[in-house]
Amino acid sequence: MAANTALLRTIPKVDEVLASPLFDPEQQLSHSVAVEAIRAVLEETREAILAGSLTEAPTVDGVALAAAERVRSHSVMSLRRLINGTGIVLHTNLGRARLGEKVTQAVCDVAMGYSTLEYDVAAGRRGSRYSHIEELVTRLTGAESALVVNNNAAAVMLILGAMTKGKEVVISRGELVEIGGSFRVPEIMEQSGSILVEVGSTNKTHLSDYEKAITENTGAFLKVHTSNFRILGFTESVPTKDMVEVAHAHGLPVIHDLGSGVFVNLEQFGILDEPTVQQCLDAGVDVLSFSGDKLLGGPQAGIIIGKKKYIDQMKKHPLTRALRVDKMTLAALEATLRLYLDPRDAMEEIPTLKILAVTLEQLEAKANRLRDAIAAKTSGCALSVIEELGQVGGGSVPTQMLKSRVVAIVPSAISVMELEKRLRACPVPVIGRINKDQYLLDVRTIEESDFDLVAENIAACVQ
Numbered sequence: 001m002a003a004n005t006a007l008l009r010t011i012p013k014v015d016e017v018l019a020s021p022l023f024d025p026e027q028q029l030s031h032s033v034a035v036e037a038i039r040a041v042l043e044e045t046r047e048a049i050l051a052g053s054l055t056e057a058p059t060v061d062g063v064a065l066a067a068a069e070r071v072r073s074h075s076v077m078s079l080r081r082l083i084n085g086t087g088i089v090l091h092t093n094l095g096r097a098r099l100g101e102k103v104t105q106a107v108c109d110v111a112m113g114y115s116t117l118e119y120d121v122a123a124g125r126r127g128s129r130y131s132h133i134e135e136l137v138t139r140l141t142g143a144e145s146a147l148v149v150n151n152n153a154a155a156v157m158l159i160l161g162a163m164t165k166g167k168e169v170v171i172s173r174g175e176l177v178e179i180g181g182s183f184r185v186p187e188i189m190e191q192s193g194s195i196l197v198e199v200g201s202t203n204k205t206h207l208s209d210y211e212k213a214i215t216e217n218t219g220a221f222l223k224v225h226t227s228n229f230r231i232l233g234f235t236e237s238v239p240t241k242d243m244v245e246v247a248h249a250h251g252l253p254v255i256h257d258l259g260s261g262v263f264v265n266l267e268q269f270g271i272l273d274e275p276t277v278q279q280c281l282d283a284g285v286d287v288l289s290f291s292g293d294k295l296l297g298g299p300q301a302g303i304i305i306g307k308k309k310y311i312d313q314m315k316k317h318p319l320t321r322a323l324r325v326d327k328m329t330l331a332a333l334e335a336t337l338r339l340y341l342d343p344r345d346a347m348e349e350i351p352t353l354k355i356l357a358v359t360l361e362q363l364e365a366k367a368n369r370l371r372d373a374i375a376a377k378t379s380g381c382a383l384s385v386i387e388e389l390g391q392v393g394g395g396s397v398p399t400q401m402l403k404s405r406v407v408a409i410v411p412s413a414i415s416v417m418e419l420e421k422r423l424r425a426c427p428v429p430v431i432g433r434i435n436k437d438q439y440l441l442d443v444r445t446i447e448e449s450d451f452d453l454v455a456e457n458i459a460a461c462v463q
Contacts, residue, residue, distance in 0.1 A: 007049045010057035014038050020064035037067040037074075076427070083450050085432040087390025087404050087442025089355050094431065096293040096300070096394050098351040099332055103298070106335035107328050117327045130315070132330050136337040137305055140263060141277050143288070145311035147304045148333065149323035153188055155289035155302030156257050158323055160192035160222075162314045163253065163287070167219025168195045172205035174237065175224035185224055185257075194219065207238050207246060214250055221247045223285070224257045225275070244284035253286035253310065260396040261290020261303065263340050264347075269356045274397050277305070286310060292329075294394040297352035298336035299329045355444060356392070360403055366443045367405035373451045374407065378459035381411040381419075388435075390442050408438040411462045422461035430457055 017023060017038045041063050048054035082094065090096045099107070110117075120127030130147060137146035149155050160169060169189060176185050176198065189196050195217070199209035210221060221243050240256065247254045258280055266274050274295070280288050287310050292301030302323075304314065314320060325333075339345045347353050367385040375383055386408050389401035411419045416439050423430040423439075432441045446454065 004049055007054070007057055008046065011042060011045055012058065012060045012063050014042070016060050017064050017067060020060050022061050023064040023068050033071065037071045038063065041067045041070060082429040082431055083454060084445040085430060085441035087388065087402070087406065087444050088393035089352060089390070089445060090294050090392060090394025090396060092394055097297045099299065100349045100351050102339070102349055103332050103335040106331045110327050110331040115327055117330070129324070129330060132334050133337060136334065137303065140337060140340050141305055142281060143305035145306065145308040147311050147314055148325055149302045149304070149320070150325050151300055152257070152259065152289055152291040152302040154323040155304045157188050157192045158314055158317060158319050159255055159287055159289060159304060160189055160194045161319055162317045163255070163310060164219030165193035168197045168215060168217050169220050169222050170197045170199055170210055170213045170218060171222040171224065172200045172237065173198045174200060174203060174205055175226060205237055207242050210238065210243060211246055214252070218252060220252055221254045222257065223254065225259045240280065240283040240285060254284070256280055256285040256288045258288055258290040260294040260394065262295035264353060266356065271356065271392065271397055271400060281305070292333055295352065295396055296336065297350040299332035301325055301329055301333055358444060360405070363405040363443055366448065367407055369448070370441065370443055370446070370451050370454065371407045373455040374458050377455040378462055380413055380462035381409050381458070384408045388440060388442060390444050402444065404442050404444045406440040406442045408440055409458065410438055413462060419461055423457055426457045428453060430454055
């Protein structure tokens with residue numbers, strides 16, 4: 001106890017630490033912010049002494065450095081940009097679809113000033129926030145009407161709540177998927193007030209299974225596109241068009257949860273088995289929902305399209321207000337949709353499509369340029385360009401990998417694990433992956449404008 005008391009007397013005063021030249025004078029902090037940081041460090045020092053974990057007298061400079069670091073760490077945004085070197089185009093943990101320059105500018109314009117969010121300029125009176133995108137979506141898809149909520153899970157819950165509350169919804173067992181965050185389709189259906197009726201088996205469902213399940217209380221057939229997994233081998237599922245014929249013959253609507261949602265046929269990029277929104281509508285479904293921030297390449301949103309009579313029901317539903325999107329989401333979505341009016345603009349201005357369209361020759365040249373940029377900054381690691389596989393990600397086309405090129409890095413003075421850890425700790429974190437004792441950066445998902453920053457970070461980390 002006596003030793004603790006003696007150490008407690010050595011704790012510097014706030015004014016002494018403020019006067020230290022090591023206390024980050026360049027930040028020109030306000031007095032209250034500086035004092036708060038110093039007091040927090042002094043309190044931690046006091047607790048460490050009392051706990052017996054600090055046995056040496058604290059110094060003014062030591063406290064000053066700790067307080068300065070505390071201020072720096074607290075001033076860094078938790079949600080901030082990073083460099084994605086994983087090769088996963090729609091990485092859920094890293095923000096999914098990137099927004100292009102024109103889309104980002106549209107968001108900034110709306111965020112920094114007042115806007116026409118719910119104001120009809122032509123009529124001079126209150127308007128609808130959904131009017132900004134409804135005409136665009138119907139024009140691009142051919143649907144009668146459209147509505148947007150904050151994500152696709154919300155879209156499915158709203159659709160079922162408005163159309164089938166208290167009624168039975170028939171769905172194949174093989175389509176009872178789990179989506180991100182451990183949320184499952186049956187749970188969403190339960191929350192909507194619908195009654196789940198499972199038909200078929202995990203691997204095989206026949207059209208007759210749907211027909212046999214119809215009762216007086218059946219409200220709809222639900223088809224869920226299994227975009228985040230595939231069952232291979234002895235399987236069979238019912239084509240959407242056949243489901244529609246049976247459902248309509250019994251006066252029932254067909255609801256299709258498409259998941260990712262894409263306007264462009266991806267077969268041109270070698271990506272198969274991902275139906276377009278237009279193809280699903282052509283099959284005759286009554287209501288269709290999909291995501292905005294996956295293959296569409298826009299912001300997070302749940303886009304609902306289909307027959308006007310059903311969409312009108314949803315617009316009047318109480319959940320619609322709870323699930324509505326804000327002005328920045330609408331601005332980003334409208335700007336993204338406008339790019340699709342000209343297919344050339346979409347391919348050039350929407351990063352997701354542009355990344356998927358890149359050729360192996362382009363990736364090879366790009367990887368060589370990144371390798372050379374790193375080599376110009378440091379000689380502290382071995383560098384090579386090798387072939388690897390990336391992914392679309394975001395729960396899309398799970399069985400297909402994307403051929404790509406990566407820069408493989410093996411540092412000479414530190415371990416590969418330590419390099420990965422240090423790159424994550426950079427002011428602009430660099431996220432790659434480790435394979436066979438090499439740190440890999442897939443150039444498919446790295447912008448060339450970031451090459452110098454990546455090279456500088458690696459050079460700083462391998463010293």
